[in-house]
Amino acid sequence: MNVVAPFEGIGASLRRKEDFRFLRGRGAYTDDFNRQGQLHAWILRSPHAHARLTSVDTAAAAKMPGVVAVFTGADMAKDNIGGLPCGWQIHNKDGSPMAEPAHPVLAADKVRHVGDPIAVAIAATREQARDAAEAIAVSYDVLPAVANTLDAVKPGAPAVHDGVGGNLCYDWHIGDKAVLDAAFAQAAKIVSLDMVNNRLIPNAMEPRAALGEFDPTTGDYTLHTTSQNPHVIRLLMGANVLHIPESKLRVVAPDVGGGFGSKIYHYAEEAIVTWSAGKLGRPVKWTADRSESFMSDAHGRDHVSNAQLALDANGKILGLKVHTYANMGAYLSTFAPCVPTYLYATLLAGTYTTPVIYCEVKAVFTNTVPVDAYRGAGRPEATFLLERLMDVAAQETGIDRVELRRRNFIQPDQFPYQTPVALQYDSGNYQATLDQALVTADWAGFESRRAEAAKRGKLRGIGISTYLEACGIAPSAVVGSLGARAGLYEVGTIRVHPTGSVTVLTGAHSHGQGHETTFAQLVADKLGVPTAQVDIVHGDTAKVPFGMGTYGSRSLAVGGSAMMKAMDKIIAKGKRIAAHLMEASVDDIEFDRGTFRVAGTDKTKALVDISVAAYVPHNYPIDEIEPGLEETAFYDPKNFTYPGGCHIAEVEICPETGKVSMVNFTAVDDVGRVINPMIVEGQVQGGIAQGIGQALLETCVYDADGQLLSGSMMDYTMPRADDLAPVSVATHTTLCTHNPLGVKGCGEVGAIGSPPAVINAVVDALRDYGVRSLDMPATPAKMWQIINGGRRMAAE
Amino acid sequence: MYDFAYHKPGSVADAVKLLADPDAKAISGGHTLLPALKHRLNKPSALVDLSGIAELRGIKRVGNAIVIGALTRHVEVANSAEVAAAIPALAYMASLIGDVQVRNRGTLGGSVANNDPAADYPAAVLGLGATVHTSSRKIAADDFFQGMFTTAMEAGEILTAVEFPIVDKAGYAKMRNPASRYVMAGVFVSKSGGAVRVAVNGAGPCVFRQAAMEAALAANWSPDAVAGIKQSAADLNSDIHGSAEYRAHLVGVMAKRAVAAAG
Ligand SMILES: Cc1cc2nc3c(=O)[nH]c(=O)nc-3n(C[C@H](O)[C@H](O)[C@H](O)COP(=O)(O)OP(=O)(O)OC[C@H]3O[C@@H](n4cnc5c(N)ncnc54)[C@H](O)[C@@H]3O)c2cc1C
Numbered sequence A: 001m002n003v004v005a006p007f008e009g010i011g012a013s014l015r016r017k018e019d020f021r022f023l024r025g026r027g028a029y030t031d032d033f034n035r036q037g038q039l040h041a042w043i044l045r046s047p048h049a050h051a052r053l054t055s056v057d058t059a060a061a062a063k064m065p066g067v068v069a070v071f072t073g074a075d076m077a078k079d080n081i082g083g084l085p086c087g088w089q090i091h092n093k094d095g096s097p098m099a100e101p102a103h104p105v106l107a108a109d110k111v112r113h114v115g116d117p118i119a120v121a122i123a124a125t126r127e128q129a130r131d132a133a134e135a136i137a138v139s140y141d142v143l144p145a146v147a148n149t150l151d152a153v154k155p156g157a158p159a160v161h162d163g164v165g166g167n168l169c170y171d172w173h174i175g176d177k178a179v180l181d182a183a184f185a186q187a188a189k190i191v192s193l194d195m196v197n198n199r200l201i202p203n204a205m206e207p208r209a210a211l212g213e214f215d216p217t218t219g220d221y222t223l224h225t226t227s228q229n230p231h232v233i234r235l236l237m238g239a240n241v242l243h244i245p246e247s248k249l250r251v252v253a254p255d256v257g258g259g260f261g262s263k264i265y266h267y268a269e270e271a272i273v274t275w276s277a278g279k280l281g282r283p284v285k286w287t288a289d290r291s292e293s294f295m296s297d298a299h300g301r302d303h304v305s306n307a308q309l310a311l312d313a314n315g316k317i318l319g320l321k322v323h324t325y326a327n328m329g330a331y332l333s334t335f336a337p338c339v340p341t342y343l344y345a346t347l348l349a350g351t352y353t354t355p356v357i358y359c360e361v362k363a364v365f366t367n368t369v370p371v372d373a374y375r376g377a378g379r380p381e382a383t384f385l386l387e388r389l390m391d392v393a394a395q396e397t398g399i400d401r402v403e404l405r406r407r408n409f410i411q412p413d414q415f416p417y418q419t420p421v422a423l424q425y426d427s428g429n430y431q432a433t434l435d436q437a438l439v440t441a442d443w444a445g446f447e448s449r450r451a452e453a454a455k456r457g458k459l460r461g462i463g464i465s466t467y468l469e470a471c472g473i474a475p476s477a478v479v480g481s482l483g484a485r486a487g488l489y490e491v492g493t494i495r496v497h498p499t500g501s502v503t504v505l506t507g508a509h510s511h512g513q514g515h516e517t518t519f520a521q522l523v524a525d526k527l528g529v530p531t532a533q534v535d536i537v538h539g540d541t542a543k544v545p546f547g548m549g550t551y552g553s554r555s556l557a558v559g560g561s562a563m564m565k566a567m568d569k570i571i572a573k574g575k576r577i578a579a580h581l582m583e584a585s586v587d588d589i590e591f592d593r594g595t596f597r598v599a600g601t602d603k604t605k606a607l608v609d610i611s612v613a614a615y616v617p618h619n620y621p622i623d624e625i626e627p628g629l630e631e632t633a634f635y636d637p638k639n640f641t642y643p644g645g646c647h648i649a650e651v652e653i654c655p656e657t658g659k660v661s662m663v664n665f666t667a668v669d670d671v672g673r674v675i676n677p678m679i680v681e682g683q684v685q686g687g688i689a690q691g692i693g694q695a696l697l698e699t700c701v702y703d704a705d706g707q708l709l710s711g712s713m714m715d716y717t718m719p720r721a722d723d724l725a726p727v728s729v730a731t732h733t734t735l736c737t738h739n740p741l742g743v744k745g746c747g748e749v750g751a752i753g754s755p756p757a758v759i760n761a762v763v764d765a766l767r768d769y770g771v772r773s774l775d776m777p778a779t780p781a782k783m784w785q786i787i788n789g790g791r792r793m794a795a796e
Numbered sequence B: 001m002y003d004f005a006y007h008k009p010g011s012v013a014d015a016v017k018l019l020a021d022p023d024a025k026a027i028s029g030g031h032t033l034l035p036a037l038k039h040r041l042n043k044p045s046a047l048v049d050l051s052g053i054a055e056l057r058g059i060k061r062v063g064n065a066i067v068i069g070a071l072t073r074h075v076e077v078a079n080s081a082e083v084a085a086a087i088p089a090l091a092y093m094a095s096l097i098g099d100v101q102v103r104n105r106g107t108l109g110g111s112v113a114n115n116d117p118a119a120d121y122p123a124a125v126l127g128l129g130a131t132v133h134t135s136s137r138k139i140a141a142d143d144f145f146q147g148m149f150t151t152a153m154e155a156g157e158i159l160t161a162v163e164f165p166i167v168d169k170a171g172y173a174k175m176r177n178p179a180s181r182y183v184m185a186g187v188f189v190s191k192s193g194g195a196v197r198v199a200v201n202g203a204g205p206c207v208f209r210q211a212a213m214e215a216a217l218a219a220n221w222s223p224d225a226v227a228g229i230k231q232s233a234a235d236l237n238s239d240i241h242g243s244a245e246y247r248a249h250l251v252g253v254m255a256k257r258a259v260a261a262a263g
Helices: A073-078 A126-135 A177-185 A230-242 A268-280 A290-296 A379-397 A401-408 A430-440 A443-455 A476-481 A515-527 A555-581 A607-615 A677-697 A749-765 A780-795 B012-018 B033-038 B074-079 B081-086 B088-095 B100-105 B108-114 B121-127 B211-219 B223-227 B244-262
Strands: A039-045 A051-057 A067-072 A117-123 A137-142 A168-174 A189-197 A209-215 A220-225 A249-252 A284-287 A303-311 A317-329 A357-365 A459-468 A490-496 A502-506 A534-538 A589-592 A595-598 A604-606 A630-635 A644-653 A660-670 A727-731 B005-007 B024-027 B046-049 B059-062 B065-069 B131-134 B138-140 B145-147 B159-165 B169-176 B183-192 B195-201
Touching: A039 A126, A039 A268, A039 A290, A051 A117, A067 A073, A067 A126, A067 A268, A117 A126, A117 A268, A177 A303, A177 A317, A177 A357, A189 A379, A209 A268, A220 A230, A220 A268, A230 A249, A230 A268, A268 A284, A303 A379, A317 A379, A379 A401, A379 A459, A379 A749, A401 A430, A401 A459, A430 A443, A430 A459, A430 A644, A430 A660, A430 A727, A443 A459, A443 A644, A459 A749, A490 A515, A490 A555, A490 A607, A502 A515, A502 A555, A515 A534, A515 A555, A555 A589, A555 A595, A555 A607, A555 A630, A595 A607, A604 A607, A644 A749, A660 A677, A660 A749, A677 A727, A677 A749, A780 B244, B012 B046, B024 B033, B059 B081, B065 B081, B065 B108, B074 B088, B074 B100, B074 B108, B081 B088, B088 B121, B088 B169, B088 B183, B088 B244, B108 B121, B108 B159, B121 B145, B121 B159, B121 B169, B121 B183, B121 B195, B169 B244, B183 B211, B183 B244, B195 B211, B195 B244, B211 B223, B223 B244
Parallel strands: A039 A284, A220 A249, A317 A357, A502 A534, A660 A727, B005 B046, B024 B046
Antiparallel strands: A039 A117, A051 A137, A067 A117, A168 A357, A189 A303, A209 A220, A209 A284, A303 A317, A459 A644, A490 A502, A490 A630, A589 A595, A595 A604, A644 A660, B059 B065, B065 B159, B131 B138, B131 B159, B169 B183, B183 B195
């Protein structure tokens, strides 16, 4: 009988099973797979932001050493290859659909951003392919380009796509403007703030890679790719781009070294290697170098907004009005349209009882890399806007910033709480997370720390953010009604083997989240099988029935729930078998962590007795119950989940250099039930590192002509260990009320809650300098300009 | 990278012969050259690997100077007891270059020969008034650094060592570029008897001496002496990380800190 030590179940900080291979360099990433006869692809990319291709001559390239083929968009057109599809359709205010221009795999007649793929050279080695790509003669008729979001909507701006007037992808809104105007008319105070949410470049540690294979005997295609959702890639690429039936297309996402959203989407290179492998009858591999990642991985954020908050005389919020321009880049990436709409505007109530909200969003095309979801996706933008606005409102009403938040919090007894922007929160306790964070961060003792820092010549500030997010995306019917072209359920299969070990097939995909450990803990907790005997299989369409993948902090809330549902089916079947073996009635069988018992007796059977009987059915009611012990469940969530919490940042600014140093960071998050506290802490810390990165360091810079100035680590500031602060992570739990585990999700909270806390701290440190609005990142040069602005102007 | 021939000579004389080919390039630690090759920014016909030349290695005290061979890695200078005793600011400067991997590979010769405006070594060489030894001559620091990535060395000339005079006091302070962590603005100061040198790196297209600060420090060696001196922003670098004005301001701050560090 398997006896499970209780520390392996829910709540145990089990060390990560997967680290055994990762720490020894034995992970198997896409680029680690090499096949006999494999060829290498190099993609020729546009050096221009906008140009008409007058000719693409591959003759010389095709004759280079080692070259097997050079393909262009024209070659793909001959094979009827479709464009890259967009998975979400937004409708304009007037009900008409968004502009959805073609997104060719290889450029047809125009290139629209630096890095836009034009042709592919395929050769025996990667260097030969690159040599050949350089030998392709392209004549460009360079066109005027536009990179900046607001410039793109100015009259006379260069048109990124013919037929898309004003570069407008959509003009969308949510909320009742008339009700809002009425609320504003009652306001004692209206606070208005302009904000930019800086554009980010994801930079997963593993660059994207793809390996396409074709078996001419069977006609089967296989794609290994760096993806967060292999089934979605199979669906999109098979059905929309290459027209390969799913039965003939296997997509494998093996170990993946970080995604942060950037590996959700279906990218051109996946289609290129799969199609070329078919044409050439040989495996074709492509692996991005870091420079390519900068100009071909979908970027994140990039909003320009004005927000107005109406308050009554007591600081109660009466209404919120937001106008946002969202940069889509040159083409619509897979989920791009939903990010600045349903993942953004629906979050604008935050933790507050704002009775009416109106938000309009104009999505615009520019000559830049496509923008899509990046860790938090829409929710960091909403949170930054709201939490900055709250601080400015506190300043301008004279109400303490903590007190202003308290006055507007949704109260613990108000759940379920219906916001004016579609979402219904199921649970939360924002007062509790706030109180706990204030104590941990010693908010009350801050002024003495500020005074001590001042003696050292430093400007010290403290900032707070009481955020909320919606994740665990999402009920299929809801997202369908909002424009998703897919359902967002998840699939889980539990296979109990004859001798009692378990294989779990999950449609979620782990690329750093530790699923192989957390999911095994669910099985240990529920079925009583030691985690060492639980194997989690994911990322292979040939093994897992189906799956929507991992993003939006959904793996545990949705994928874990599917597994729970499948385990319920295992237990139900197991009870029937146990009833037979113990000659009892099914209704009298109880199950607890691996043991079936006839209620009120000491008659028991272990799970392994049941599984052996199920697979070796010598003594088995074969007429009544099918042999085997394997169950599959699809779980479609009833609602989003709503993690929330409080982040407090403390910073010091050196007035001489302008450098902002993080000195302390406190997070108290409500992520629902915690399965593995160590993994949750790691996820939250990682998210906070990215949030601090956005607030202080990272920004994607294009010049006016659409050249990417921050095109490498030399100019794009990734956070390093010494840029971060000691981070204290704690959780305060209210359970999700609608999924079987009570879990909410922890993957994105760090990146969502932290940026406004950091910027509020910076603004607080600069309280003597009259700073009202401050765009991220708070770089040394920007800080110095603020601190020395007056002096510098006087000197000139 | 593009294809190239590879040579590993055993002596400076052999290396000079191989470098007679104008398209051949010397390689030492490779931490500047290899990234450039990988990005295909450079297409040498041959790489002449200097790492097998024993005479280019080592740190020794010669009279009132520390002579450091061109192949000496940053980590060796940072950890050298000899350097720490004689010119602690030089060891300190080396300990701040890049990160551990960079210091374990990058060499004095490669850094000085490359003369990257944002590199650390040029400030120490100019700030200490060192003498650069090459395969054919000795060049004073004041004549050596001529412009962005440009030095007095001619094609095929090999930097063999740098002779750093032992001074009374020296100090170095820098502000790093937040992204690359190369130098955004740095100042290396030294004092030897009445002679004061102030070398500025990072801020301009090439390391340069700050005459007004030198005069002020000669009169009064103290951080306050440089505080009032304004560095002109004209001709300084300006990029997405900071304007020329910001860099000019940083020169004043770093000068103050460098003098304070020198004591
Ligand atoms: C990630 C990273 C961070 C870095 N950060 C810093 C930093 O903060 N500060 C800093 O100063 N540097 C920094 N560097 C650069 C590093 O210090 C280099 O190692 C150094 O600048 C060049 O030395 P090398 O031996 O690697 O030269 P190589 O790359 O081998 O050569 C550089 C150039 O010098 C020529 N050359 C080499 N040796 C000689 C010689 N003996 N005679 C004549 N010509 C020669 C080569 O032909 C080539 O043109 C960084 C490098 C990296 C990769």
